[in-house]
Amino acid sequence: MTRPRARAALTTLVLLGLTGPAAAQDDELPEEAALRQALAGAQARYEEAMRLVEAYGRGAPVGDAAARAAGLERLHTPVTPGRARRRAPPPPFQPWAARDELVALREAVAARLRALAPERHPPVDDDDPEDDASAPRATLRLIDVQDLLVTPEDHVAPNTGLGAGLDASGAFDAAGERTSGVGLEGDKLVELALDAAGRLASDEALELRGGRLMARLRPATAARVTHLLAELRRGRGGLIDLEVRVYELGAAAYEALREEAAALGDAAEARLAAGGDGVRLLASHHVTAHDGQRVHVWRGRSRSYLADIEVNQTGVVPVLNPVVAVINEGLVVEARPTVDRARGVAVVDVSLSLSRVADPVPTTKVVDLELELPRLRIARTTATGAVPLGRGALLGGVLRTGAEPEEALTCVVYVRPRLIAGQPGRGR
Amino acid sequence: MNALLRSTFAPLALVLAAAAGASAQDPAAREVAELEAMLARVDAALADLDALARPRFSFAQYDARHLLQRPPDRVAPSLWVPSEAAGFRAARGGGGAGAFCFDSCEADTGAALEPDELEQLAVRAVGEDAWDEPACIEVHRGFLLVRQTPLGHARIRRLLDDLARPATRAVQLDVGFYHLPPPLERDLREAALAAGGVLDPALLARLDGAVRAGAARLTGSATLSALSEQRVYLHQGDERAYVADYERSSGGTGMVAETVPDPIVEVLRAGLALEVRPTVVDADAGGPRVALDVRFARSTPLTFVDRQTPWGVLTTPRVSMDSVRTSAQVPGGAGVLVFAARGTEDDGTSDVVIVVRPRVVGR
Numbered sequence: 001m002t003r004p005r006a007r008a009a010l011t012t013l014v015l016l017g018l019t020g021p022a023a024a025q026d027d028e029l030p031e032e033a034a035l036r037q038a039l040a041g042a043q044a045r046y047e048e049a050m051r052l053v054e055a056y057g058r059g060a061p062v063g064d065a066a067a068r069a070a071g072l073e074r075l076h077t078p079v080t081p082g083r084a085r086r087r088a089p090p091p092p093f094q095p096w097a098a099r100d101e102l103v104a105l106r107e108a109v110a111a112r113l114r115a116l117a118p119e120r121h122p123p124v125d126d127d128d129p130e131d132d133a134s135a136p137r138a139t140l141r142l143i144d145v146q147d148l149l150v151t152p153e154d155h156v157a158p159n160t161g162l163g164a165g166l167d168a169s170g171a172f173d174a175a176g177e178r179t180s181g182v183g184l185e186g187d188k189l190v191e192l193a194l195d196a197a198g199r200l201a202s203d204e205a206l207e208l209r210g211g212r213l214m215a216r217l218r219p220a221t222a223a224r225v226t227h228l229l230a231e232l233r234r235g236r237g238g239l240i241d242l243e244v245r246v247y248e249l250g251a252a253a254y255e256a257l258r259e260e261a262a263a264l265g266d267a268a269e270a271r272l273a274a275g276g277d278g279v280r281l282l283a284s285h286h287v288t289a290h291d292g293q294r295v296h297v298w299r300g301r302s303r304s305y306l307a308d309i310e311v312n313q314t315g316v317v318p319v320l321n322p323v324v325a326v327i328n329e330g331l332v333v334e335a336r337p338t339v340d341r342a343r344g345v346a347v348v349d350v351s352l353s354l355s356r357v358a359d360p361v362p363t364t365k366v367v368d369l370e371l372e373l374p375r376l377r378i379a380r381t382t383a384t385g386a387v388p389l390g391r392g393a394l395l396g397g398v399l400r401t402g403a404e405p406e407e408a409l410t411c412v413v414y415v416r417p418r419l420i421a422g423q424p425g426r427g428r
Numbered sequence: 429m430n431a432l433l434r435s436t437f438a439p440l441a442l443v444l445a446a447a448a449g450a451s452a453q454d455p456a457a458r459e460v461a462e463l464e465a466m467l468a469r470v471d472a473a474l475a476d477l478d479a480l481a482r483p484r485f486s487f488a489q490y491d492a493r494h495l496l497q498r499p500p501d502r503v504a505p506s507l508w509v510p511s512e513a514a515g516f517r518a519a520r521g522g523g524g525a526g527a528f529c530f531d532s533c534e535a536d537t538g539a540a541l542e543p544d545e546l547e548q549l550a551v552r553a554v555g556e557d558a559w560d561e562p563a564c565i566e567v568h569r570g571f572l573l574v575r576q577t578p579l580g581h582a583r584i585r586r587l588l589d590d591l592a593r594p595a596t597r598a599v600q601l602d603v604g605f606y607h608l609p610p611p612l613e614r615d616l617r618e619a620a621l622a623a624g625g626v627l628d629p630a631l632l633a634r635l636d637g638a639v640r641a642g643a644a645r646l647t648g649s650a651t652l653s654a655l656s657e658q659r660v661y662l663h664q665g666d667e668r669a670y671v672a673d674y675e676r677s678s679g680g681t682g683m684v685a686e687t688v689p690d691p692i693v694e695v696l697r698a699g700l701a702l703e704v705r706p707t708v709v710d711a712d713a714g715g716p717r718v719a720l721d722v723r724f725a726r727s728t729p730l731t732f733v734d735r736q737t738p739w740g741v742l743t744t745p746r747v748s749m750d751s752v753r754t755s756a757q758v759p760g761g762a763g764v765l766v767f768a769a770r771g772t773e774d775d776g777t778s779d780v781v782i783v784v785r786p787r788v789v790g791r
Binding site: 029030031032035038039041042045046048049052053056095096098099102103105106109110112113116117120161162182183184185188192195196228232235236251254255258261262263292307308309310311313316317318319320336338339340341343345347349364366367371372374375376377378379380382383384385386393394395396397398399401403404408409410412 | 456459460462463464465466467469470471472473474476477478479480481487488489490491493494497499500502505562568569570571573575578579582583586588589592596597598600602604607636645646647648649650651652653654655658660661662663664665666667668669670671677678679680681684686687688689690691693695699739740741789
């Protein structure tokens, strides 16, 4: 007896989404609690409505003397505990069945009212609202959505180090590592917009041309599309202002900052800003990046040199050709900030290189050519950190201890990502 | 609350008003009043049931790039003397696999999800039977595009929170290179042995105190941060180009023959390099631990000997090399003794003790 009912109750919960793996967890979501509460409320409201129906069916509306007498008689009837215990449990509430029942009931009530009081309950015009001449007509608006479609190019740093001039592959540039950006494909945006718009009326149309949505829509439809675009922009709009600084930091000075190096507080920022006592600012830059885009900063010198000799043997006699390469020296920082808006952090992937060519560059003679064999002092670091937006962090580098040679290069990279609010596209 | 009172008592008031007036009316008017009251009550119940039986679906996008695209591993340059055995011309191109680097064939252990996997996880989190039209889900360029009920969205948010927490967890690594007096070095090694390789905060404080007091010397120090399971590196030192060898090419006719030398220019990298892959391991108690995979190399050029050949001068470098690869697991806030070695004058090496202190940030 109880099994079918239990099964019916379970079916209701399944259809409402209140069972399954997520519901098995102890920590019920607020949305799950709200849904259970709504189910109980709907059941109460349904039962209230059905009580009126029962009263109507008995022909004894509230206030009627006969009903009052029947009620008084029932009130004075002794209560039998055994009867209450034997009473069968109420059937499980089925919102879909209840709704169907009430819809049918409403139609019947409305029909009877139209028959009893046609002046107060005239027939309802069920014409398609689309064909209603009084409905607002569709108007054309051009909505700029280029900001949602843009996929920025990566700005890869120049190669550094001696090997860089001899080979195309750079120190930072791992093969296949490319920014995917946050831009939508045009077709996907149109699909989403049509989905949000719902069924278009005969005078409505929506298409993408040249980074703009050409939307001929009625106001209600246009509002739905505008809402969708706002939702898309909220999760992916805006640029990132990335402040990149390079410090020469003494190990003792870093010791005081170590505990909060991943998210520097005001006192630590003030300590860095003050400088001195083991803190020296080598460079400071602001660079603007799209979310997920690789950008770089390079301040230094570039020089070409006779790096190698290659043999050309396409003719009968081999010929020697000089190979001229380029050395980039100075400070090169390449960074890719990726914003996690839900958690308010930017994951900043950074590569830093600080290099200096030792002068003079030694040479050696091969046949009739003077080969240059440069020597480069270099410090380079790669690091990734999850930095709270608006806060600074020391991501990595080599600290100065005083034990290294005077000419050794030491540097630590500091980053501070900030989200700059994007300019929403405007319809016109 | 007001809405609840209004929805509960308004139909009741209507019923009572209709009933009060009905006694003075004819039966038809009384029935109309009764039916109107019933209609109001039915409409109120239908409004509630519509919300349940026909839940509202809405669109939302979720940024899942941190789950789908992990920052790449960064491989340190080789500090080995370039040779046939170590990968000839391996130094070219800045990166290059060599004796220092992780094996090139080593599988990438990045924990990024495939888009299909993420989609399946989201479908299961909401409930597999909750995806009838108009519900839909798709991964597009790192974003999860979802049309679902408020409850479905809440479950997806919870799933993504659970997945993203470890994906954006970073590890800060502070590395110290020390020259220690033998008794302190011995104490450190014995303490580390007794504690499974771990240097507890008290021992680290003793080490720092010895440095401050001048009893020990900090010869190098570095800091690095990486996401869990990501490989990062630092390199400090020199790069020096030299002619390592010559290849000869010849050609000509029966009358003329020409032989030319093709110099092979190599780059010797020296100095200090450290490559680390930290992995956060959630222990049951005592907070997260960090599993470290560490490679350290220190190369010091000793001599560059120029040798005369018929085609020109070639150079043969000689370097001293310390190289170690090790693994350890330590609780955050503690340290690990990665390497300890005594140098000798014969081979030009020097004393070094390397201590790494990992700290989990962004929990």
